[in-house]
Amino acid sequence: MSDADGFPQYRRDIQYSDDSIANTLELCIPRPTTHDPKQVWVVFIHGGAWRDPEIDSSSFRKAQELLLRSPVAESIAGLASINYRLSPYPSHPQSPSNPSDPARNARHPDHINDILAALLHLQETFRFDDRYVLVGHSCGATLALQVAMKRYWGAQYESTFALELNVVPPVAILGVEGVYDLPALVSDHSDQLIYRDFVKNAFGSDEATWAAASPARYVDFEDSWPDGRLVVLAHSLEDELVEFEQPDLQRHLLERQGWSTEPGDRQLRVVDLHGTHDGVWQDGTELARAIETTVQSVQTML
Incomplete structure (x- = not known):
């Protein structure tokens, strides 16, 4: 079916939860549904330190357009990009948060609850089960791996566990310029209070919570994500905000x-990217390349 027949289809501002106006996602359906078991969905979680209102689901659009023209295009059944509630950012120069705005006053586990709600909506709508690659940039990579931390959420937050029982984790996770160890990130930037501030705004002041929420400190992926097949860690040495230690x-x-x-x-893969922390998604090229690599690897496993 050609573009003239109505594809690709784009849908934006799809509400997946009533918690706030931030609980939306956008979709791209490249072609009519074929139910091909070798095709996967690509689901993207944006970064922005859990709080930046200028970074949202639209940050995936350039990479998405490149993927639609890439060698893996026929392997992609659909693409989605998720918005979620943000933590307070009252000092933002253009759009300071308001204490009365539920979309801008989230605290852990609100962010991961939103991601799980969005995934549940997508899975119930499109029935792709685990046939998806979950991609996260920066703190989005934290959230992507937290989806696989099922037992942690069950032990700490009953409401999240009840929801996540219905969410099928992905076959593969791709972290791009990711944050994986919160205490290490804050310690490595002890001379830059902004790091402590945004982590504290998102997770509270208890550093034990920071550690417990850090995917790089989670010891039970084998039990909590038994069907996980692939993790890809993509990072640039030119990243000026998050060091390669992460x-x-x-x-x-x-x-x-x-x-x-x-x-x-x-399987575990490390992919070297080029560009700054946000530069890897801003023109889409490097983000799309990392996703291509991941999808190609997944195809050999299906």
Whole structure:
């Protein structure tokens, strides 16, 4: 079916929850549904330190257009990009948060609750089960791996656990310029109070909570994500905001839990990107390249 027949289809501002006006997502359906078991969905979670109102679901659009013209285009059944409630940012120069705005006063676990609600909406609507690649940029990578931290959410937050019982985790997770260890991030930037501020705004002042919410400190991926097949950690040495130590910490933890760069049931890949922290998504090229690499790897596993 050609573009003249109505594809790709784009839909924006799809409300997946009534918690706030921020609980929306946007979709791209490249072609009519074929139910091809080799096709996967690509679902994107934006970054922005859990609080930046200028970074939202639209940050995926340039990469999305490149993917629609890429060698993996025929392997993609659909694409989605998720908005979620943000933490307070009263000092933002253009759009300071208001204490009365539920869309701008989120605190953990609100962000991950929203991601789970969005995934549940997508899975119930399109029935793709685990046939999706969950992609996150920066704090979006934190959230992507938190989706796989099922037992942690169950132990700490009953409401989240009840929801997540209905969410099927992805076959693969791709973290791009990701934050994986919150205490290490704050410690490495102890001379820059902005890091402590945005982590504290998102997770509270208890540093034990920071550690417990950090994917690079989670010891139970094997039990909580038994069907996970692939983790890709993509990072640029030119990233001026998040150091390469972050994906290194996540890689070492996964290796200790049996994930390997060798062929097998639980594969781990590291992809070198080029560009600044936000530059990798701003023109779309590097983000799209990382997703292409991930989708190609997933195709060999399906």
